[in-house]
Amino acid sequence: MLGPEWSLHPQLAVDTALVGDLALSRLLAINTAHYPWLVLVPRRLGAVELADLGSDAFPLMAEIGVVSLALKDLTGCDTINVAAIGNVVPQLHIHVVARRQSDPLWPKPIFGIAPLPRAAEADFARFVAKVKKKVAAADVA
Amino acid sequence: MLGPEWSLHPQLAVDTALVGDLALSRLLAINTAHYPWLVLVPRRLGAVELADLGSDAFPLMAEIGVVSLALKDLTGCDTINVAAIGNVVPQLHIHVVARRQSDPLWPKPIFGIAPLPRAAEADFARFVAKVKKKVAAADVA
Numbered sequence: 267m268l269g270p271e272w273s274l275h276p277q278l279a280v281d282t283a284l285v286g287d288l289a290l291s292r293l294l295a296i297n298t299a300h301y302p303w304l305v306l307v308p309r310r311l312g313a314v315e316l317a318d319l320g321s322d323a324f325p326l327m328a329e330i331g332v333v334s335l336a337l338k339d340l341t342g343c344d345t346i347n348v349a350a351i352g353n354v355v356p357q358l359h360i361h362v363v364a365r366r367q368s369d370p371l372w373p374k375p376i377f378g379i380a381p382l383p384r385a386a387e388a389d390f391a392r393f394v395a396k397v398k399k400k401v402a403a404a405d406v407a
Numbered sequence: 408m409l410g411p412e413w414s415l416h417p418q419l420a421v422d423t424a425l426v427g428d429l430a431l432s433r434l435l436a437i438n439t440a441h442y443p444w445l446v447l448v449p450r451r452l453g454a455v456e457l458a459d460l461g462s463d464a465f466p467l468m469a470e471i472g473v474v475s476l477a478l479k480d481l482t483g484c485d486t487i488n489v490a491a492i493g494n495v496v497p498q499l500h501i502h503v504v505a506r507r508q509s510d511p512l513w514p515k516p517i518f519g520i521a522p523l524p525r526a527a528e529a530d531f532a533r534f535v536a537k538v539k540k541k542v543a544a545a546d547v548a
Binding site for chain 2: 314315316317319320323324326327328330331334335338345346347348349350351352353354356365372373374375377378
């Protein structure tokens, strides 16, 4: 008999657009005007914190690396902020966000600051498509 | 001829107390009254972001796991927040922070909120000693 299967937390589904599935994680994007923002969700049932992943933490780290470099390359940002917080949504998810020294909130962290202004839907869709192409080229999907 | 050696960024040295050196990272603690707060700094010259670590990202992930579990065990917290931000201090450092649903800022992230109230120095010293013992027992030092 099959056990319960992993599925994306409904709140994450509402807040994001799908980019695609990597080997371990589902890659999502959040629409904000000034902070190109991706989210990795390891498809592991019951994982809430990084420490719950065990050896799956290693492929996650590889995926964080690939996604960070893709985001940096696409946006020309100054740095990448990475965080696993999950105080509101208790399904492990890792934010990977491009920051620029010229962005409105620099150098403050953007985690927990909501709502942030959104980009036009067409611009966001273009961003998602570019990320998808870039990450696919890195061959971790 | 030897190249330049890794040393802790002076701002991190000012903001933290030393817990000890793990295999990859220097483990530090920040004194706050309500948020037991550790910081891992991989001793890798020039590393600014997670993606700079290459294969050292894997031992880092193991150290994040060990430190998270030690913090959870010592504090009985509800969850652990992990973040690599570094918009202010450009030396890769990873925050590992215990959060309780009863803490003053729950569920908001505490990154970028400063200054936070400090614990009494004696309490903080006891916390640092407990973390040191717990992490040493996990045998990653």
